[in-house]
Amino acid sequence: MKQKKTPRRFAILDRDGTIIVEKHYLADPHQVELLPGAAAGLRMMSAAGLGLLVVTNQSGIGRGYFDPHTLDKINARLDDLLLAAGVTLDGYYVCPHIPEDNCQCRKPAPGLGAQAAREHDFDLQSAFMIGDKLSDLQFGRNIGAVTILTRTGYGTVTEQECHPGPDYVVDDLLGAARIIGQIITEEGQNVGSASLS
Ligand SMILES: [Mg+2]
Numbered sequence: 001m002k003q004k005k006t007p008r009r010f011a012i013l014d015r016d017g018t019i020i021v022e023k024h025y026l027a028d029p030h031q032v033e034l035l036p037g038a039a040a041g042l043r044m045m046s047a048a049g050l051g052l053l054v055v056t057n058q059s060g061i062g063r064g065y066f067d068p069h070t071l072d073k074i075n076a077r078l079d080d081l082l083l084a085a086g087v088t089l090d091g092y093y094v095c096p097h098i099p100e101d102n103c104q105c106r107k108p109a110p111g112l113g114a115q116a117a118r119e120h121d122f123d124l125q126s127a128f129m130i131g132d133k134l135s136d137l138q139f140g141r142n143i144g145a146v147t148i149l150t151r152t153g154y155g156t157v158t159e160q161e162c163h164p165g166p167d168y169v170v171d172d173l174l175g176a177a178r179i180i181g182q183i184i185t186e187e188g189q190n191v192g193s194a195s196l197s
């Protein structure tokens with residue numbers, strides 16, 4: 001009998017203010033700084049079998065503050081820092097546009113989520129969207145993912161402003177990883193009890 005392959009689950013992460021310290025149009029690879037709990041949280045998600053993708057709005061490119069090559073260097077610096085902590089990301093999805101471009105890839109528009117799901121072959125509704133801004137949470141809702149707000153970056157401000165709130169609010173990525181671990185465990189138990197009845 002042919003076994004149906006269970007698609008891998010993914011955590012989709014905002015970059016600035018979620019994985020690294022928010023620097024307001026970060027344009028220098030030397031300014032990349034991991035937030036507390038980021039490496040440990042990502043390592044835990046990875047150990048739980050999740051794929052890890054970054055979806056990030058980088059309008060600094062569209063505004064002419066830095067070019068795509070610089071962005072690549074910044075992301076490569078982040079990869080280096082994470083690799084030293086035992087974490088490998090599965091990919092980056094970047095919107096380089098300014099809001100006035102009305103593109104389909106700037107969060108909260110769902111474009112990059114759809115592209116990521118296509119290219120990595122996963123179900124968006126089983127994904128977790130983790131970020132610090134309202135646009136991250138709206139993006140998460142738009143793609144049908146579980147939404148998790150981190151109290152890093154703009155997160156504490158977002159927590160006051162977002163109605164309806166996200167599915168979960170946590171202090172940092174370690175908190176997010178713990179919540180995700182609980183959700184996966186509970187789902188496993190539900191599947192187990194359903195198959196017994
Ligand atoms: Mg952010």
Ligand SMILES: [Zn+2]
Nearest residue numbers: 095103105106
């Ligand atoms: Zn865009």
